[in-house]
Amino acid sequence: MTEPPTDSPGTTADDRRAASRGQAAAGVENRIETDDDWESTDGLEYEVVTTPVLVIGAGAAGARVAIELAESDVESLVIGKREHGDAHTTWAAGGVNAALGSLDPEDDWTVHAADTLTEGHHLNDPDAVELTAQEMPDRIHELADWGMSFDRTDEGDINQRYFGAQSYRRTCFVGDRTGEAMLETLIERARELAVPYRENVMITRLLSDGDRVDGAVGFDMETGEGLLFRTDHVVLAAGGFSALYHRHSSRDDENNGDGQALALEAGARLLDLEFVQFHPTGMVGKRYGEEWDGRLVTEAVRGEGGRLYNAEGERFMERYSPDQMELDARDVVARAIAREVREGRGTENGGVFLDISHRDAEYIRERLPSMVARFDSLGVDITEEPMTVAPTAHYTMGGVDIDFRTGQTGVEGLYAIGETVAGVHGANRLGGNSLAETVAIGAIVGEHVASAVTEADEDPNVTDGQRxxxxxxxxxxxxxxxxxxxxxxxxxxxxxxxxxxxxxGILRNEAALTNGLAELEALRARTADLRVDGGLTSKSFEYAVDLSASLTVAEGLLRTALERTESRGAHYRMDFPETEPDWRVNLVLAADTDGLSISRRGVAEPSPAVREALEEGYELDYHHLE
Known part of the structure; x- marks a missing residue:
């Protein structure tokens, strides 16, 4: 049972976002100090903005940090590359995890943590995992109190569905638009607290000497005007880097590694860049058109009973995972699909079939309304016929190395959060945990940053050196x-x-990775012959700025993938197919005078309570869905 919407008839998500933009913009004018008339000695005009805290990234992670700051009476400015409310969070459709026990009372936070560690092949930061699992029941109820219209059971409890590799029904949802509903809720809460924001801003460099940050530099993407943000506290919440890949589930102009590249250049370290999650079910462009190539078909389809078939009509997951079937870990299902296609059992469009038509049509329309509408617009009725899907680059487990109790990066004044960081997900992310991390860790980091802001930070001076x-x-x-x-x-x-x-990609080996590095260097050399069309406000210029960050992160990805001579989670080496105990280490990437360097770091052990849950060996029984 779904709670009725609270909006008046005819109110759309765009209407809500427009109202939020208008009200929050007033907060920017009233609370953020600007200097619109600054001109350098050579006539270069730019705007100077001072703020106690700068949050770079306007998705769920950035919004939750800003809310926590506002509730602690600490001012911040949230900036994003798109219109406010148009962040990648909205593309997370299927749900968000919390051990509420609405349908399975046996579930608790220790089992959630154990599932997360198992899915992450024990490369996760146990502290980060446990904080997330413990926080999430409160964060879900908080979101509900703020107006998020979770689907409900007949008894009025927040409903929960299965997601891959979860021992119990733990994923809370709003149909198949959970991320959009979450971001709308967070933005509305931020609006109530008068949190200032600024949209259509791109940050190109952090002001840092390698030991501390003093702000950030960028430009207004609509006017081309330069922007200097002066602050002693910067929170990076800029997303991941899955859009570096040819087939991916993001938009081309986001998730391109800018957060990781900014942090690395500022003196922070990156962690485990080799781990890129390929979601099993992306749309296949040859059938639906290039515009849809790689776009995600939510895991909720399989969580509601969707089945995978090859071109020969075989339900092939019976060969690869007879107990967990389509709801095994994402890396397992993605490799199975890749193998079916490679061995000639794929469809003529280079994928496999995902079919949920055996379920009642009204049930499908109720639980998966966005999927029904999307495919209907393409002439496919998923209540009666299958979808064609194939793996797509979807999420990056690697990112900035942080202390999850503070968000600190090791560079004074620089914090990071969300998909920008590494640690919660290890070698492979448990579905439903991405949204969970944003609000669970976002609240914790926001609380710490609020405690670190002093009276002197409220109106920081701008020095000649910073200018x-x-x-x-x-x-x-x-x-x-x-x-x-x-x-x-x-x-x-x-x-x-x-x-x-x-x-x-999904399958790697030494020769491919080595050749990839050589090709990357040749590609980097060609940037000397770059052509930008349209000036500072063009898409061409935006992509030129993206290119620098993307090349840096791609090099780190290739180097760490070459370094890790084993297979673990989303990183599969055909020349080293086994998981090796000695490789239970994180790979730490740093920038020095000689380029990128890699070191190894051991992984901590979980708490006794979580170790006990691991020893119990909880596991999803797929056949509950049959």
Whole structure:
């Protein structure tokens, strides 16, 4: 049973976002100090903005940090690359995990943590996992109190569904638009607290000497005007880097590694970049058109009983995972589909069939309304016929190395959160945990940052040195905007996507990774001949800025994948197919004068309570869905 919407008739998500933008924008004008008239000695005009805390990224993670700050009476400014409310969070459709026990009273936070560690092949930060699992019941009830309209049982409890590799029904949901509903709820709560935000802003560099940050530099994507943000506290919540791949479930202009590259350049370390999750069920462009290639078919389809068949009509997961079937771990299902296609049992469109038509049509429409509507627009009635799907790059477990009790990166004043960081998910993410991490850890990090802000941080001075660093960046951006070579950023990004798909995809080996690094260097050399069309406000310029970050993160991905000579979770080496106990280490990536360096770090052990849950060996029984 779904709770009725609270909006008035005819109110759309766009209407709600527009109202939120208008009200929050007033907060920016009233509370954030700006200097619109600054001009450098060479006539370069730019805007200076001072704020106690700058949150880079306006998705669920950034929003939850800002809410916690506001509730602690600490001002912040949230900035995003798109219109407010249009963040990648909205693409997380299927649900968010919390051990509520609505349908399975045996579930509790220790089993949630154990499932997360098992799915992560024990490379997770146990503290991060346990904090997330313990926090989530309260965060779910908090979201419900703030107006998030979770689907409910007949008894009025928050309903829960199965997701892959979960021992119990733990995934709370709003049909198949959970991420969108969550972000709308968080934005409305931030609006109530008058949290200022600024949209259509791209950050290109953090002001850092390697030991601490003093702010950030970027530009207004609509006007091209330079922006200097002066603050002693920066929170990176800029997403992951799955869009580096040719086939991916993101939009092309987000999740391109800018958060990780900004942190690395500022002096922070990155962790486990080799672990990229390929979701088993992305749409196949050859059937639905290139616009839809790689777009996610939510795991909720399989969580509600969807079945996978090859072109010969075989329900092939019976061969690979007879107990967990389609709801085995994402890496297992993705490799199974890849093998079916490679061995000639795929469809003519290069995928397999995902079929839920055996379920009652009204049930499908109630539980999966967005999927029904999407495929209906493409001439496919999923209540009667199967979808064609294939693996797609979906989520990156690697990212910035942080302390999860504070969000600190090791660079004073620099914090990170959400898919920008590594630690919660280990070698493979448990479905439904991405949204969980954003609000669970977001609240914790927000609380810590609030405690770190002092009276002196409320109106930080802008020094001549900081202006000089910013102006140097503005000059670099202006020069990039008028590049008049022969190769476009779009061309190079497309080639980078193909390179990673071919050399660091679902199946890897030493030769492919080594060749990938060589091709990457050749591609990087071609950036000297870049052509940018349209100036500072163009998509071409945005992609040119993205390209620098993407190349850095791609190199880190290839190097760590080459370094890890075993198979674990989402990282599968055909030349080293076994999981090796000695490789239960995290790979730490740092930037130094000689380039990128890699070191190894051991993984801590979970608490006794979680070890006990692991020893119990809880496991999903798929046949409950039969």
């Amino acid at each position: 000089a660093l910013a102006e140097r960046e503005f000059q670099t951006l202006r020069a990039l905007a008028v590049s008049d070579g022969t190769v476009t950023p779009t061309q190079l990004l497309e080639e980078l996507g193909e390179l990673l798909w071919d050399h660091a």
